[in-house]
Amino acid sequence: MTVLILTGEEDVTADMVVAHLNASSVPVVRLDPADLTAGAALSGEYVHGTFRGHLSSGERLVSVEAIRAVWVRRPGVPAARAAQPSAWLTQETAQALYGMLRDCGARWMNDPDAARRARYKPWQLRLAQRCGLPVPATLITTFPQAAREFAERFPDLVVKPVSGAHPQEPPRAVPTSRVAPGTDFAAVAYGPTLLQRRIAKRADVRLTAVGGTLLAARKETAADADPDQVDVRFAPPGAPWRPAEVPRAVARSVHAYLRRARLAYGAFDFAEDADGTWWFLECNQSGQFGFVEVDTGQPIARTIAEWLAGTARPGTSVAES
Amino acid sequence: MQPFALNYARPAVEREAATPYVYDAGLQLNVLLDGRIAAFDHALLRELGTTTSTAGSKTHFDD
Numbered sequence: 431m432t433v434l435i436l437t438g439e440e441d442v443t444a445d446m447v448v449a450h451l452n453a454s455s456v457p458v459v460r461l462d463p464a465d466l467t468a469g470a471a472l473s474g475e476y477v478h479g480t481f482r483g484h485l486s487s488g489e490r491l492v493s494v495e496a497i498r499a500v501w502v503r504r505p506g507v508p509a510a511r512a513a514q515p516s517a518w519l520t521q522e523t524a525q526a527l528y529g530m531l532r533d534c535g536a537r538w539m540n541d542p543d544a545a546r547r548a549r550y551k552p553w554q555l556r557l558a559q560r561c562g563l564p565v566p567a568t569l570i571t572t573f574p575q576a577a578r579e580f581a582e583r584f585p586d587l588v589v590k591p592v593s594g595a596h597p598q599e600p601p602r603a604v605p606t607s608r609v610a611p612g613t614d615f616a617a618v619a620y621g622p623t624l625l626q627r628r629i630a631k632r633a634d635v636r637l638t639a640v641g642g643t644l645l646a647a648r649k650e651t652a653a654d655a656d657p658d659q660v661d662v663r664f665a666p667p668g669a670p671w672r673p674a675e676v677p678r679a680v681a682r683s684v685h686a687y688l689r690r691a692r693l694a695y696g697a698f699d700f701a702e703d704a705d706g707t708w709w710f711l712e713c714n715q716s717g718q719f720g721f722v723e724v725d726t727g728q729p730i731a732r733t734i735a736e737w738l739a740g741t742a743r744p745g746t747s748v749a750e751s
Numbered sequence: 752m753q754p755f756a757l758n759y760a761r762p763a764v765e766r767e768a769a770t771p772y773v774y775d776a777g778l779q780l781n782v783l784l785d786g787r788i789a790a791f792d793h794a795l796l797r798e799l800g801t802t803t804s805t806a807g808s809k810t811h812f813d814d
Contacts, residue, residue: 720802
């Protein structure tokens with residue numbers, strides 16, 4: 431039985447998992463949907479009430495029935511590297527590939543339907559609330575007056591993209607940013623705006639959930655850190671990530687979140703305040719993990735490999751290093 | 752007429768250095784010039800930031 435990994439060649443984070451699968455002699459086929467029709471191929475036959483399908487990538491061939499798990503890691507746009515790429519060909523290829531795989535009986539990390547839903551940040555916030563995770567006061571609005579009133583109630587705010595996506599033409603990034611007092615909110619009328627009470631954090635927390643296993647890491651905020659530097663992705667390197675214990679109540683809530691979201695993998699971001707409370711910020715259903723493992727030595731890649739191989743142990747909260 | 756959040760946008764930072772490894776289709780892994788598996792070189796990964804949570808990705812918004 432084979433593990434199918436959908437990702438690009440340049441994905442060195444996926445390599446960390448492939449290496450563990452290789453060491454365990456678990457067959458792996460790594461396929462980038464972008465290579466379909468040029469380096470990768472597919473075929474599926476529905477005859478006499480049965481289905482037989484095959485995928486090939488490079489020189490590897492796997493029957494769809496032999497796939498035990500599918501890891502949707504960083505798949506390229508289907509057929510993006512075809513000889514004559516087009517939006518139509520992408521749609522055709524996506525339908526053929528994912529449609530064929532949907533009912534193959536494999537375990538998914540993550541199920542595509544669950545993954546699509548889990549990307550909605552407003553949905554994440556509501557699910558986190560329902561699961562008992564503390565969520566900072568948040569407003570998503572196109573009403574400038576609602577934004578002004580929210581800023582009166584919560585004077586220390588940050589703004590961040592609702593989607594997590596970033597504008598491309600030209601390529602720009604929109605970090606979570608602090609909103610200065612007295613800011614003019616008129617432009618809120620021109621696009622949904624997510625405003626959130628700023629948590630005065632003493633640490634960022636990244637909790638990586640793999641199946642039932644929780645691996646948390648914590649990055650302390652420097653005592654002299656600029657309070658305007660909110661987004662850890664844009665902050666100077668500072669302190670390294672260190673393994674952290676998951677509070678029992680948080681673990682319970684995270685397990686409930688994963689169950690209700692139907693996710694096998696999730697990278698949760700929290701801001702830890704001065705009281706030690708972990709405030710839920712978001713859950714990236716395909717979040718990076720390599721940087722945490724590199725700093726902490728936590729066995730995230732191994733845990734993913736074990737889940738994909740079907741040899742994972744019962745869920746635990748892990749802080750080992 | 753620019754949406755409010757874009758007042759906080761900044762140019763996306765392109766990765767400058769070429770990665771010192773290449774994909775080996777036989778191994779299905781990226782390997783360094785000396786044949787070692789790149790993913791095992793944590794110091795290199797830390798230096799390159801290729802496994803890091805980032806923002807501004809053209810193709811992926813889950814970091």
